[in-house]
Amino acid sequence: MKTLQVELVGDGQNADRSYPIYIGQDLLTKSELIEPYVKGTQVLIVSNDVVAPLYLDKVKKTFAAYDVKIVILPDGEQHKNLDTVNTIFDALLDAKFDRTCTLVALGGGVVGDMTGFAAASYQRGVNFIQIPTTLLAQVDSSVGGKTGVNHPKGKNMIGAFHQPRCVIADSDTLNTLEDNQLSAGIAEVIKYGLIRDMTFTKWLEDNMQKILARDPEALAYAIEVSCKCKAEIVAEDEKEKGVRALLNLGHTFGHAIETSSGYGNWLHGEAVATGMLMAADLSMRIGNISQKDVERVDNLLDMAMLPTRAPHHMDYDHYIEIMAIDKKTRAGKINLILFKKLGDAFLTNNFSLDLLRETIDAHRAIDGK
Numbered sequence: 001m002k003t004l005q006v007e008l009v010g011d012g013q014n015a016d017r018s019y020p021i022y023i024g025q026d027l028l029t030k031s032e033l034i035e036p037y038v039k040g041t042q043v044l045i046v047s048n049d050v051v052a053p054l055y056l057d058k059v060k061k062t063f064a065a066y067d068v069k070i071v072i073l074p075d076g077e078q079h080k081n082l083d084t085v086n087t088i089f090d091a092l093l094d095a096k097f098d099r100t101c102t103l104v105a106l107g108g109g110v111v112g113d114m115t116g117f118a119a120a121s122y123q124r125g126v127n128f129i130q131i132p133t134t135l136l137a138q139v140d141s142s143v144g145g146k147t148g149v150n151h152p153k154g155k156n157m158i159g160a161f162h163q164p165r166c167v168i169a170d171s172d173t174l175n176t177l178e179d180n181q182l183s184a185g186i187a188e189v190i191k192y193g194l195i196r197d198m199t200f201t202k203w204l205e206d207n208m209q210k211i212l213a214r215d216p217e218a219l220a221y222a223i224e225v226s227c228k229c230k231a232e233i234v235a236e237d238e239k240e241k242g243v244r245a246l247l248n249l250g251h252t253f254g255h256a257i258e259t260s261s262g263y264g265n266w267l268h269g270e271a272v273a274t275g276m277l278m279a280a281d282l283s284m285r286i287g288n289i290s291q292k293d294v295e296r297v298d299n300l301l302d303m304a305m306l307p308t309r310a311p312h313h314m315d316y317d318h319y320i321e322i323m324a325i326d327k328k329t330r331a332g333k334i335n336l337i338l339f340k341k342l343g344d345a346f347l348t349n350n351f352s353l354d355l356l357r358e359t360i361d362a363h364r365a366i367d368g369k
């Protein structure tokens with residue numbers, strides 16, 4: 001087992017909000033990992049109807065020493081909304097849970113984001129533990145404290161920062177994941193390399209087949225490097241005033257694709273993959289990287305079985321309309337993460353909209369994904 005530490009300074013309420021990420025195999029049953037992080041006796045485990053039949057029994061045993069209640073949410077991004085979060089509040093109030101309770105998220109990013117948001121707002125904030133079970137959640141959404149839900153007009157528009165007390169990433173859980181979900185997680189792994197680590201990008205190019213075959217060592221290494229990158233960036237810039245924005249590489253395009261296609265039709269990681277290629281393409285058009293660099297990104301995403309063409313129905317105006325309410329848009333100016341060079345991303349609004357139009361036109365699929 002590897003332990004990484006997310007180093008966060010105190011915020012006035014809590015002296016030290018630093019927390020560990022445990023990465024390894026066979027971790028779900030290790031009660032000694034969670035014991036230091038449960039404050040009171042009341043524990044609510046939140047999962048969904050796909051993950052619970054697979055792993056809930058194990059996790060329930062791990063929390064056997066506590067007064068445990070369970071909430072099972074419906075599966076899917078289309079349920080990531082306030083109505084679903086309300087069912088968590090209902091369960092907490094029905095059980096008369098107080099401010100010392102602990103919420104445990106067992107599932108992918110959807111369960112994690114909603115459970116975290118419930119933990120951030122129930123009685124103005126209670127204890128929270130993440131047990132992520134998708135690759136995407138293990139390398140990205142469970143680390144860093146962003147929580148929230150979607151609104152019909154925009155993805156993740158309602159939310160709060162609320163850090164977990166610990167994260168338990170058990171790579172064994174990835175063995176039951178669908179292939180396309182594994183690939184969607186790899187998109188975020190690729191993102192870390194492209195924004196600041198070409199040695200890791202090269203490693204991914206050389207080891208993609210092992211990752212796709214779920215080789216435990218390759219997976220553990222990819223999770224560790226990714227979490228380390230995310231932990232460092234979050235420690236530097238918890239509330240996204242600067243460097244943390246780089247983690248949104250491909251996400252402004254990607255969110256537009258997700259919003260426009262209806263939540264659930266494109267996986268988040270798939271949309272981000274296409275978005276990263278669009279960011280590379282625009283970086284090439286503004287003269288920062290070469291056509292060869294763009295092809296390198298395209299090939300890596302291809303190796304990971306990820307889509308790189310956006311839905312055909314999305315034209316320039318469509319993107320502009322959705323991007324206008326992106327959280328990075330300032331005073332009407334669209335901000336994007338682009339490349340200075342591969343392995344070195346930056347936030348900018350200094351690009352011509354004509355070039356953005358060219359990128360969008362070049363990435364509309366002929367027919368479908």
Ligand SMILES: NC(=O)c1ccc[n+]([C@@H]2O[C@H](COP(=O)([O-])OP(=O)(O)OC[C@H]3O[C@@H](n4cnc5c(N)ncnc54)[C@H](O)[C@@H]3O)[C@@H](O)[C@H]2O)c1
Nearest residue numbers: 050108109110111133134136137140141146173176177268
């Ligand atoms: N908070 C953040 O910083 C952050 C970062 C990135 C993404 N996100 C959010 O994360 C969400 C995407 O997360 P995701 O990709 O994990 O999606 P997800 O939670 O929908 O999980 C994908 C699918 O896999 C199933 N599943 C989960 N674990 C499984 C397992 N071990 N075996 C078999 N099936 C399993 C789920 O039930 C679901 O059907 C999006 O809503 C996105 O906005 C948040």
Ligand SMILES: [Zn+2]
Nearest residue numbers: 140188268272
């Ligand atoms: Zn993402």
